[in-house]
Amino acid sequence: GGRIFLQLWHVGRISHPDLQPGHALPVAPSAVKPEGNAFTETGFKPFVEPRALELSExxxxxxxxxxxxxxxxxxxxxxxxxxxxxxxxxxxxxxxxxxxxxxxxxxxxxxxxxxxxxxxxxxxxxxxxxxxxxxxxxxxxxxxxxxxxxxxxxxxxxxxxxxxxxxxxxxxxxxxxxxxxxxxxxxxxxxxxxxxxxxxxxxxxxxxxxxxxxxxxxxxxxxFGRPFIANPDLVERFKAGAALADFNQATLYGGGAEGYTDYPTLQAS
Incomplete structure (x- = not known):
């Protein structure tokens, strides 16, 4: 039988006030702003400068x-x-x-x-x-x-x-x-x-x-991460030497079912 381990995350500065209680600043070791964008409920927004954590926290x-x-x-x-x-x-x-x-x-x-x-x-x-x-x-x-x-x-x-x-x-x-x-x-x-x-x-x-x-x-x-997204039966495909389906990059961080749970297995495709 398989084993399922839960991944414990804290993203620190890779967050956004829109995602924080009371629109608080994200926390980090130091107040260093990352380049890039955070995924929020209203789409991607630029990262902000985080708040440095206090020693007492x-x-x-x-x-x-x-x-x-x-x-x-x-x-x-x-x-x-x-x-x-x-x-x-x-x-x-x-x-x-x-x-x-x-x-x-x-x-x-x-x-x-x-x-x-x-x-x-x-x-x-x-x-x-x-x-x-x-x-x-x-x-x-x-x-x-x-x-x-x-x-x-x-x-x-x-x-x-x-x-x-x-x-x-x-x-x-x-x-x-x-x-x-x-x-x-x-x-x-x-x-x-x-x-x-x-x-x-x-x-x-x-x-x-x-x-x-x-x-x-x-x-x-x-x-294996990305191949599993588009191939829910990845192990079976490997065993059979079957071709792998490619994933849709555009839906990877979409938040909906499309491009996550709607890829067919080999038998269903």
């Missing part, structure tokens, strides 16, 4: 992750995945382009990793670690994020994560939803070698690439 933030993890399990999920990728809040704390703090949560790699590791400690205090995974995107520029030394940063993060015996490390290899090669990137197999649990590779894989990654032991598992 961080314990409650960690507690929110803990509560969310508990509620996930009560709701019947098999586990949770801590989303620390794609330029969202935990990633914003990790990287020096977005984290310009001068307190215990900014500056050195150890300080920038502090919030993430506190969240991992909190979540694993209420959910068994064999039911907790984590998602990282070490070289992705998604949501206007970057780091001056991603190899050193993420090598440290992964080594520290080993203390918590998480079931898996889920890595976006390359740019989120984009090319696998990123300027100034590094060989992510370094992280695969460092991590002591299951390594899940993700981003731009097809069946042939996935098979090669497994044969060469470059990954324990391979995750």
């Amino acid at each position: 961080l314990p409650a933030l960690v507690e929110q992750y803990k509560t969310a993890a508990q509620l996930s399990m009560q709701a019947g999920f098999d586990g949770v995945e801590i989303h620390a990728a794609n330029g969202y809040l935990l990633d914003q704390f990790l990287r020096d382009k977005t984290n310009q703090r001068t307190d215990a949560y900014g500056g050195s790699i150890e300080n920038r990793a502090r919030l993430l590791l506190e969240v991992v400690a909190a979540v694993t205090s209420v959910v068994p670690s064999e039911r907790v995974g984590i998602r990282l995107s070490p070289i992705s520029p998604a949501n206007d994020i970057a780091d001056s030394d991603p190899k050193a940063l993420f090598s440290y993060v992964v080594q520290q994560l080993n203390r918590y015996k998480l079931v898996y490390l889920h890595v976006v290899e390359g740019a989120t939803g984009g090319p696998r090669e990123v300027a100034g990137g590094f060989d992510l197999q370094v992280l695969r070698d460092l991590f002591q649990g299951i390594y899940i590779a993700n981003n731009g894989y097809d069946l042939e690439m996935a098979a090669k990654a497994r044969q060469g032991n470059g990954a324990d598992l391979v995750a």
Whole structure:
């Protein structure tokens, strides 16, 4: 049988006052405005400059992750995945382009990793670690994020994560939803070698690439995202060697059923 893990998100600055209670500013490690647009109920609007979180607010933030993890399990999920990728809040704390703090949560790699590791400690205090995974995107520029030394940063993060015996490390290899090669990137197999649990590779894989990654032991598992949207029976199509349907880019963030739940299976098409 399958297992369903719920992904725990906090998007930090990748939000908009229209989406916040009382039209409050989104929060972030530092007041650094991202380039790009937020998806709101009235369409895309430019991101705003976020409010820097106060030191006194961080314990409650960690507690929110803990509560969310508990509620996930009560709701019947098999586990949770801590989303620390794609330029969202935990990633914003990790990287020096977005984290310009001068307190215990900014500056050195150890300080920038502090919030993430506190969240991992909190979540694993209420959910068994064999039911907790984590998602990282070490070289992705998604949501206007970057780091001056991603190899050193993420090598440290992964080594520290080993203390918590998480079931898996889920890595976006390359740019989120984009090319696998990123300027100034590094060989992510370094992280695969460092991590002591299951390594899940993700981003731009097809069946042939996935098979090669497994044969060469470059990954324990391979995750498919976009192909699953247009191919609800993706596994069956892989088994049968059938052609894959392509997804409609225009409806990916539409919010309706079209382009989400209306792709036919192979038998129905």
